[in-house]
Amino acid sequence: MMQTLAPAEVWFVTPGHHFARFPAAHGCGADVALVDLEDSVPAVVKPEARQGAAAFFTAPTAAGRVLGVRISSPTTRDGILDLAAIADYPVRPDIVLAPKVESARDLEIAVGALDAPGYTPHLYALIETPRAIEELPSIVRAERIAGVVFGTADYATVLGCSKRWEAMLHARSALVTSAAAAGICVIDSPYFDLDDLDGLRNKAERARDLGFAGKCCVHPRQLPVVTNVFTPTVKDVAAARAIVAAADEAGGRIVRVEGQMIGPPMVKAARALLARVDGRTPREVSA
Numbered sequence: 001m002m003q004t005l006a007p008a009e010v011w012f013v014t015p016g017h018h019f020a021r022f023p024a025a026h027g028c029g030a031d032v033a034l035v036d037l038e039d040s041v042p043a044v045v046k047p048e049a050r051q052g053a054a055a056f057f058t059a060p061t062a063a064g065r066v067l068g069v070r071i072s073s074p075t076t077r078d079g080i081l082d083l084a085a086i087a088d089y090p091v092r093p094d095i096v097l098a099p100k101v102e103s104a105r106d107l108e109i110a111v112g113a114l115d116a117p118g119y120t121p122h123l124y125a126l127i128e129t130p131r132a133i134e135e136l137p138s139i140v141r142a143e144r145i146a147g148v149v150f151g152t153a154d155y156a157t158v159l160g161c162s163k164r165w166e167a168m169l170h171a172r173s174a175l176v177t178s179a180a181a182a183g184i185c186v187i188d189s190p191y192f193d194l195d196d197l198d199g200l201r202n203k204a205e206r207a208r209d210l211g212f213a214g215k216c217c218v219h220p221r222q223l224p225v226v227t228n229v230f231t232p233t234v235k236d237v238a239a240a241r242a243i244v245a246a247a248d249e250a251g252g253r254i255v256r257v258e259g260q261m262i263g264p265p266m267v268k269a270a271r272a273l274l275a276r277v278d279g280r281t282p283r284e285v286s287a
Contacts, residue, residue, distance in 0.1 A: 068095025147185030
C-alpha cells in the first residue's frame with residue numbers, strides 16, 4: 001500500500017478541455033490540482049482533452065503543488081485511451097484518480113498501464129456506487145491505493161435519493177471507517193451549489209468532523225471556505241502542543257490539561273495534528 005501525499009486537504013478540479021483555465025488551477029492555492037478527463041469533458045472533445053492535458057503537467061506551478069488527473073473508468077474504452085495517453089506524457093501526474101471503482105482490480109488496470117521505471121503514481125479510487133460501498137474492505141486494501149474520494153452525485157443518482165447530508169451519511173461513514181482501518185486518506189465530494197458558500201461550509205465542517213481529511217472544490221470561490229475549514233486554528237494547535245508537553249512531562253501517564261483527562265488516544269491525536277500542520281500557518285480564529 002502506498003502512503004498518501006501530504007498535505008492533501010483541499011482539492012481543485014478543472015475540466016481537461018478548457019486549456020485556458022490551467023494557469024488558474026495551478027495558482028488557485030489548493031493542495032491538489034486535478035485536470036479532469038471524465039464527466040466534465042463532453043464526449044466529442046475527449047480526444048482533444050486527453051492530448052491537451054499533457055500541458056497541465058509541463059506548465060510552471062507553485063512550489064509544493066501536487067498535480068493529478070481524473071481519468072475515465074479504467075474498465076471503459078475512454079479510460080483505456082486516457083491511460084495510454086498519460087503513459088506518453090513528457091511529465092506525468094503525481095496523482096491518478098480512477099472513477100467508478102468497484103474492485104481492487106480496477107486499480108490494477110491503471111497500475112499495469114502506468115507504472116514504469118522511476119514512475120509509480122499515487123492512485124486514488126473514486127467511490128460513487130453502492131457496489132463500491134459493499135466492496136470497500138477489499139478496495140481500500142488494494143496494493144497500490146493511496147486514498148479514496150467520495151462522489152455523491154453518481155451515488156445519489158444510482159440510489160435515486162437526494163444528495164443531502166442525511167441521505168449520504170451511511171456511505172460517508174463507511175468510507176471514513178474503511179479508510180481509517182486501511183490507513184489511507186479519504187477526501188469528500190464537491191459541493192455543487194456554487195452560490196451557497198454557507199451550505200459549503202456546513203458540509204465541509206460535517207465532513208471534517210466525521211473524519212474526512214479534505215474536500216474537493218469545483219470553483220475557485222469555494223477554495224477559501226474549504227481551506228479555512230480544514231486548516232486547524234491557532235487554538236487547536238496550542239491545545240495540541242499543551243497536551244503533548246504535559247504527556248511528555250508525565251512520562252506517558254494520564255494527565256489533566258485544561259480540566260480534561262488526557263490519555264494515550266488524545267495524545268496520539270494531538271501529535272498527529274502537530275505533524276499535519278508542521279510548516280503550515282494555522283488560521284487566526286477559534287473553533
